[in-house]
Amino acid sequence: MATLRDLRKRLKAVNNTQKITKAMKMIAASKLRRAQQAILQARPYALRMQEVLGHVVSRAEVESHPLLAVRPPRKVQLVVMTSNRGLCGGFNSTILRSAERFIAENRPHLEELQVSTIGRKARDHFRRKGISIQQSWENVWEQLEFERAVEIANDLAARFKSGELDAVYLLYNEFKSAISQNQTIMQLLPIQPIEDWMERQAKIGELAAISGNAEASQGAVRPLVMPTQKSGWQPQTASEQEAYGYEHLFEPSRQEVLEALLPQHLAIQIWRALLESNAALYGAQMSAMDAASRNAKELFGKLTIKANRVRQASITTELMEIVSGAESLKG
C-alpha cells in the first residue's frame, strides 16, 4: 500500500508531465502551421518548372537522356527519410518497419540494394541492425533549405548517370492531414514528371494494386512493393506547338538548358518530400502529445481518488484510536 506521501509525489510528477506534453503539443501545432505553409509556397515553383520543362523536352530526349533512361533495376538504392527526434508516435517506426520489409523482399532478386538515410532515427536504426548505410545525409532538418535538396539530388544524379545505380526510391511520410500520415515510396530516378503534385503520389495501396497484389492492401501492415518503373513524360506535340504559334529560343542551347533543368527537377521532388515529411512529423507529434496529455489527465484523476482514499483511511484509523482510547479510560 502506497503511503500518502508517495501518492502526492506521483501526483505532482504526473501533473508536471502533463504540463510538458501540453506545451509540446502547442509547439508542434504552430510548427505544423508553418510547415503546411511551406508546402503551399513551394507549389508555384514546381508548377512553373513543369511548364518550362514541357517547353524544353522533346520526344527524342525522353528516350535518350541519361537521367530519364529506364533500365532493368539491378542496382537499386532506397533512401529512407525519418526525423531526428522521437516523441512523435509511430512516425518513424512505421517507416523503418516498411524499409526493412522492402529490403527483405527485394534484396534476393537484386544484384545490389543500397540503403541511404535522411534523419538521425533512420541512421541509428540501421546502424544498430548492422545494415550498412551507403550514405547518411546529416543536418537536413536543422536547417531546412532548398540547398540541401539540391545537394542530395546532385549526388544521386551523378551516381545514376555513371551506371552505379539503376533506380532510386525514396521512402517517406507524406502529409495527409494533421492527424494522419501516409507512408509513401516514390521513384526518384529515373526522373518522372510531377503531375499534380498532391494527387500524383504513388500511395502504398495503389502500389500493391499495380503489382497485382490485391490482398496486400487489406492487411494492417501493407508490404511495400517496388513501384513498376514508368516514364510518364508527355512532351509537347507538334500540334500543341503549332497552337502556340511560336517556338522558344534557348540560351545557351536547348540541350544545355535541359541538362541543367533535369537535376533541378529532381531536387524539387526531394524538396517536396522533405517538406511533406516535415509537416507530417509535426502532425504526428501533435497527436502523440495530445494522447499523452489525455493519459496524464486520466492518471491524475485516478491518483487523486486513490490519494483521497488513503487520506480518509488514515483519518478513520486515527478517530478509531481516539474513540477506543476514550472508551478504555471511562472503564
Place this chain on the structure above:
Amino acid sequence: MPLKLAIVTPEHEALQVECTEVVAPGVRGEIGFLPGHVPLITALAPGVLTVFQGNKKTYYAVSTGYAEIERDSVTILTDSCEEASKIDQERAKKAFAEAEGKLQAVGPDDPTYAEMFRRLARARARLDALARRN
C-alpha cells in the same frame, strides 16, 4: 508598366510586380528583357538581377536558375532571391571569405569542388548586389 515579372523560388513566391525592364544574369552575360521580347528560355548564373520601374531600380541577388519570357511576362525560377536592401553586408562578406577559403582548400579534382564553386558564386552575387545598390 507593361512587363509582368514573377520571381519564384522553391521556398516561396519571392516577387510579383509590373515593371518596364528586367536585366538578368544569363550564363552568357547579362540579358535584358523589354516588353515584346521574343519567346526565350535561358539559364541564369548566380548574379545580380535588376528590375526597372520607370526610373526606379531595384537590385536582387539571385542564384542559379532559369528565365522564361513569353510575350509580356517574365518568369524567373531561381534557387534563391534576396533584395539588395535586405542583405546583411557583414554576413555576406564573411560568407564570401569562408567560401573562398574552402574552395582553395579543396583541389579542382575534389568531388565537392563544383559544390564549393557554386557557393562561392552565390556569395559573390550577394556582394555584387550590395555594391550596385550603393
